[in-house]
Amino acid sequence: MNNRDIMIEKNRLFEDVYYGHVPKRVPILSSGDNSFCLEYAGFDLRKEQFSIEKNLEAIDITTKDFETDSIFATMVRIPQMYKMLGARNFVMGSDGLMQHLEIASLHEDDYEDFIQDCYKTICDKALPRMYTEFGKDGFQGKAAFAKGFFTFYSAMAQLGEGYIKIAEKHGKAIYNMANVAVCTPFDMLADQLRSFTGISKDLRRRPEAVEAACEALLPCAIKAGTKPNSSRVQRTFIPLHMAPYMRTKDFERFYWPTFKKYVEALDELGIGTNVFVEHDWSRYYDYLYELPENTLLIIEEGDFKEIKKKLGGKHILSGFYPLNVLKTGTEEECLNMAKELIEILAPGGKYIFALNKNLLTMRDINPENLKSVICYVKKEAVYS
Secondary structure (H helix, E strand, C coil): CCHHHHHHHHHHHHHHHHCCCCCCCCCECCCEEHHHHHHHCCCCHHHHCCCHHHHHHHHHHHHHHCCCCECCEECCCCHHHHHHCCECCEEECCCCCEEECCCCCCCHHHHHHHHHCHHHHHHHHHHHHHECCCCCCHHHHHHHHHHHHHHHHHHHHHHHHHHHHHHHHHCCECCCCCCEECCCHHHHHHHHHHHHHHHHHHHHHCHHHHHHHHHHHHHHHHHHCCCCCCCCCCCEEEEECCHHHCCHHHHHHHHHHHHHHHHHHHHHCCCCEEEEECCCCHHHHHHHHCCCCCCEEEECCCCHHHHHHHHCCCCEEEEEECHHHHHHCCHHHHHHHHHHHHHHHCCCCCECEEECCCECCHHHCCHHHHHHHHHHHHHHCCCC
């Protein structure tokens, strides 16, 4: 087969799983970040991360060397945009990695305005505090908005076109972890607006305001999580952040209601969701079961036998494979871990092989171990 036919065949692996069918083997979903690819290709992360061309070149090289079924990585953060706008929330560290800093861009006394019109309050108050260029008076502030939008959308267009070319070149599926990535309403409020510290105080001091703010953010999340090409297979990625750090009763009151509504709204629009279940969600498995059927759950931590039993009949399971095994284990230990996961998770279908975390740097793993594991899974991982 030529690479085009191979790409179509690999697309079908994911399509079958997403539509509830059993494909001929377990698909392998890549778990890489552009920063890992740049280092793997031998580029200086601090310098070449600013070049869309170099990022695509690095993703191309990495995709060629690792036998995943999708392209190896995508680029989520656009560092030149953050630098141009004077970002305070995402700043490049000394090693070149983009760091998410603890910034409160929405003040406690902004809640009333936010609940009345969250979009206007974000534009008028939060964004100028988050991006110093937006806070400048007159033409300069408005020009910064225009430059930011142009930089983001031109970069995304260039990347999207590049991803398709890489997929066609190497015979990879066009599907990856995210068609678009948007957090839950509570995580939006916590991550970018009130900060971890601020939201933790608000749960005690302003509980009704937090509830109302999440409801106000829900339509924004649904709109942001929907693209013209969104579908059951071109899915919305939802990384979950705050829930493991919350008391169960706070999760039930503040986090879960709008999270559930968000995923259900996307499902009603015909959009599948890939949910990254960050840290330990063992308290909340019964809640995850309530999400629409064939939600993809990428699990970071947990007893995969219990998760398979509780969630595997309804939802698609992925993740689990620990990066530390790939970093310090022997090849045999790495293959044994893959074998154990496949034996438990693959029977009956609804399983996609992936790592439990996104690869950020070459320090995360021994690349040769990952290559061996991927080859093993591609050959041995069939549904029974």
